[in-house]
Amino acid sequence: MVVVQGNRNVTVSQLHSNFAEIQSELKRVLDGINSGRILESFDILSKVTDAVVVSCEALGLASELPVVETFHRDNFWRALNQCWLVALQNVSAARSDEDRLREEHIVHLQTSVVQWADALAKFGLVDYEMGFWETDIMDSLDSILKTQRYETTS
Numbered sequence: 001m002v003v004v005q006g007n008r009n010v011t012v013s014q015l016h017s018n019f020a021e022i023q024s025e026l027k028r029v030l031d032g033i034n035s036g037r038i039l040e041s042f043d044i045l046s047k048v049t050d051a052v053v054v055s056c057e058a059l060g061l062a063s064e065l066p067v068v069e070t071f072h073r074d075n076f077w078r079a080l081n082q083c084w085l086v087a088l089q090n091v092s093a094a095r096s097d098e099d100r101l102r103e104e105h106i107v108h109l110q111t112s113v114v115q116w117a118d119a120l121a122k123f124g125l126v127d128y129e130m131g132f133w134e135t136d137i138m139d140s141l142d143s144i145l146k147t148q149r150y151e152t153t154s
Contacts, residue, residue: 036095062123088140
């Protein structure tokens with residue numbers, strides 16, 4: 001996965017390559033979800049999100065200034081967030097019990113989401129159109145967790 005370190009100068013070509021790789025990984029997530037590979041898909045999605053958060057400044061996602069003229073930050077964030085929400089809406093599509101998202105996985109994802117949002121908050125990139133949709137993602141995770149707990153006690 002792409003991780004751009006520190007304030008290293010990054011060329012436009014490298015940025016295009018990084019965003020193409022991120023987009024390819026998001027497609028892998030959705031393909032995995034559609035195939036019922038839920039745990040694998042959330043592992044990929046978590047790694048992609050972590051790389052984006054860690055490399056946010058270097059990728060030009062934390063600034064209003066255009067890094068690449070043809071790049072639209074709001075579309076990038078929308079794609080990442082929608083990937084999260086689509087994946088979360090389809091957690092019940094696990095092809096086997098081993099592929100199922102369990103309570104410990106959900107709790108780990110919740111912790112990660114909070115950490116990513118905390119890191120992005122300094123750039124004003126949380127719960128706005130251009131940024132990480134922490135509230136929506138956490139609401140979905142909470143709903144999944146409540147449903148699982150209800151099913152366990154029923």
